[in-house]
Amino acid sequence: MIYLTAISLYLGALIMMGVYKSKKIKTQSDFAVAGRSLSPWVLVGTMLATWVGTGSILGNAGKAYETGLAALMLPIGGVMGVMVLTRIAGKVRGIEKFTVPEIIGSRYGQNARVLSVVALVMAYMVIVSYQYNAGGAVLHTVLTDDAGSSILSLQACTAIAVAVIIAYTMLAGLVSVAYTDVVNGVVMTLSFVIALPILWHTAGGWSGMEQAFAATGRDTHMQFWGVYSGFDIVNFLLPPFLLAMGDANMYQRFSASSTSKGATKATILLVFAVIMIELAIISSAWISSSMIPDAANGRNVLIYASHQFLPTALGAIMLTTMVGIIISTADSFLLVPATTLIRDVYLQYVNPDADERRIVLLSRLFVLGLGLIAYAVSMGFAQSATFFDKALYAYTIYGAAITPSLVAAFFWKRATSTGAVASIIAGTVVTLVWKEAAFIQDIVPGFIYQNCDEVLPAIFASILCLVSISLLTPKPGTETLDEPGLQAGETQPT
Template structure:
C-alpha cells in the first residue's frame, strides 16, 4: 500500500473535520445551523451549490456511463448544463427574495407553509415526508460511492469502507451545520474542478494527443463517438434522448441546491454566482464525459458493469502514484462528501423544523439544534443500510432521487414564484401527484423492463402531471387571499 496516498487522505479529511470544528462555536441559532444566517458570499454560494449538486456521480456515475455508452451519455451532461444555467437565471434570485419575505423561511417546506399560509401544516408535513424518502436514497448513493472509493484505493472490504466514509461525513456535518457544509463544499468544488480537468488532459497527452486518442477509440469501437448510438451499435431512441435531457428538469426541485440560493448574503450577488457556476459546470460535465471515453483507450484491463464507475480511480492510480495521486483521489471523496453532507443537513432540517417543531411549539433554539444534530446521525445510519449492497449503482440511486425531487417540488417551486393564482390545495395536490407518479412509474417501468413508453425517465411524467394538477386544482379552488396576493406582488422588491 502506498502510504503517501494514505497521508494525502488523512490531511484532507482532517482539514474537512477542522472546518466543522471551527464553525461549531459560530453556530448559535437554528437559522445559523440550517441556513448560515443568510451570510454566504457569491463565490462560496456558487461553488458550494455546484459541488453539492454534482455528488459522487460526477467522478463515478457519469464517467462510468460514458465508458460503456460513449458520447451518447453526454446527453445527460447537456441536460444538466442547461438546467443549471436556467436554475440560476430564473429561480435563484426569486427564491432568495421570496423566502426572506415569507416568514424568513429556512427550509423549502417552511417556505411553502408561509407562501400559502398553511396554518395546519399539512403541506409542510407532506413535503418533509417526501424529502425524507428521496434523500435517503440520494444520501445512500454518496455512501455507495464512498465505499467503492475506499475499497479500490485501500483494499478495504466494502462494508468497512461504507462505515468509515459515513463516520467522516457525519463528523463535520454534525458539528458545523450549514456554515461547515458550505465552506467545505467551496474547497471541495475547487479540488473537483482541477482534478476532473487534469486527469483526462494528461491521459490524452500520454496517448499521443487528441488525434491519436480519437484514432485509438475508433479502433476499439467507432460507435463511441456516435451521438445517437450506444457503444453496442444500437440506436439511441427518441425516448432515450428525452430521458437523458430531462435530467435538467430536476434542478428547480432539489432542496440541497435551492437552500444555497436561500443562504446567499444578498440577491444582488446572484448574477456573479451564476457566472462562476456556469463556467464550473461546463468544464466539469465535459471533462467527466471525456474521462469515461479516455478510460476505454487508456486502461489496459477492461472494466465490467459493476467496476465501470471506478474508471476515474483506476486512471489516477495508474497515472499518478504517490501523494499527488492521493490528492486527485481525494477529489472523488470531495464530490461524495459535498453532496452527502448537504443532503444530511436538509433532511435533518425537515425532521427538526417541519416535524418536531410542528408538534412542539415551545421548544428552545438549543434543543432544536441538538435535535437537528441527532437527526443527522439517524439519517446517515439509515442511508448506510440502504447502501449496504455492494452491487448498488451510484447513477441508479441518484437518478431515482433526482427524479423524485424534481417532480415533487420542481413544479410547485416554479409556480409559487411565477403564478400568483396558485393555492394551498393546488400545492398539496401537485406535490402528492408528482411524488406518487415518480414512485409508481419507476416500479411499473422495472416490471415492464423499460419497454416502450416505460423507458421514459420518471421525472418527465412526474413533472408534467404535477404541473397540470397544481394549475387545474388552483383554478378550481377559490382565489388566494388578498394578503397572499399582495405579498406575491411585492416580493421581487426585496433586496435584503
C-alpha cells in the first residue's frame, strides 16, 4: 500500500502544481518556453529528466537484463551527442526560435520546414506512446500482489497514465514541468546512489552474481567485451547520438534559458549528469538481473527490483521517481509537437494574426489531440517490441531525417535548401521502408540486411543527399545560424 500511496500523492501534487502554474500562463512563450526565464541549474535539471526517460529506465535497463555488463556502453552515443550540443546551445538561445522546424525553415525555407514538422510529429508520437506503456507498467507492478494478481489490468493502468500525462501537459506546459524536473533529477540520482550498494549486497557481490548467472545459463552477463558485434554497437549507439544532437526538446529548453551563456553552461553540466545517472541505471539493472531468472519480470527489471529487493521506503521513492521521470519525458515529447504545429503550421498557414489567448488555448487542444493519437499508437505497440527497440526506432526516424540538416544549419555554410529537403525525405523514407519493403531484401546482401537496423542506411542516405545535392546546387544566400533575430527567408550580409 505504501507504493500506491506514494505514487498517488506524487500524482496529486503534480496536478495541483499544474493547476497553480496554469493561472500564470498568458502567452505562448510562457506555455512553450517558460517565458525564457530558466536558470542554468533549473535548465540542467529539466534537460536531464527529459533525456533520462523510459529509453533509459526501461529501454537500456531491459537491454542490461538481456546482455549484462556489456550494456554499460549503451550511453556512449547519447553522451557524445550531448557533447556536440555544448557547441550549439548558446547559438540556439541567440536566434530565439521556439521550434526545430523554425530553425530549419530560417536556414532552408518553407519546404524543409514543413517536411521537418512531419518527421518530428511521427517520431515523437512513437516516443510518447511507449512512455504511456511504461507508466502503465509501473502502476500495474505496484498494484500486483505476491500471487501475481492485480486490482487493475495493464490496459487500465496505462489509461490512467495517459490521462495524468495529458492533463498535466495541458495545464501549464513547460513552466510546470521544469521545476518539478529539478526535484525528480536530484531524487533520482540520490535514490540510485543509495540503491546500488544495497542491490550489490543483496546479489552477493561479484561472486554471487557469477554463480547466479552461471546457474541460469547467462555466463556472458559478466563480460564487457565480445558480447555485442560491430553491427550491434552501431545499431545501439548511433540512434541516441543522432537524437541527442537534434532533439527538439533540448533546443526548446535552450530557448527557455534566461541567457545564451546559461544554456551553454547547463549543457556542459548535462554531459556529466547523463554519464553518472545512465551508468547508475544500467549498473542497477545488471546487478538486479542476476536475481531475476524470469524473463517476464526482467523486461521491467528496475520496476521489479524496486518493488522486490529494496527496503520499502526506498523502493517507494524509486518507483515514484520513475513515474515522475516518465511523466516528465512524455510531457516534453507532447509539448514539442504541439508547439511545432502551432508555430510552423497554424501561425504560418491558417491564422498568422492569432492573439496570445487563442494560441495558448489551441496549444492545449493540440496536446489533447496528439496525446490521444499517441495512445492509439501505444495500444498497437504494447506487445510488439521491447522498450529498447521502440526507442531506437523512434530515435532513428527523427535523427536520420532532421539531425543532419539541423546541425549543418549551424556549421556548414554550403548546405542548400534542395539538399536539406532531399536529406529529410531520404532519412524518413529509408527508415520506414528498410524492414518493411520486400524489394529491399532483393537488393541488399542477406548478411547486411539481417544484422543492420534502419539507422545506418537511413543516416547514410540522409547525409549523402545533403552533401551531394548541396554541392550540385547553387550556393545559398544564408550563412550558418550565428546571429540573433534571423527570420525565415532573410539572409545575413556577406
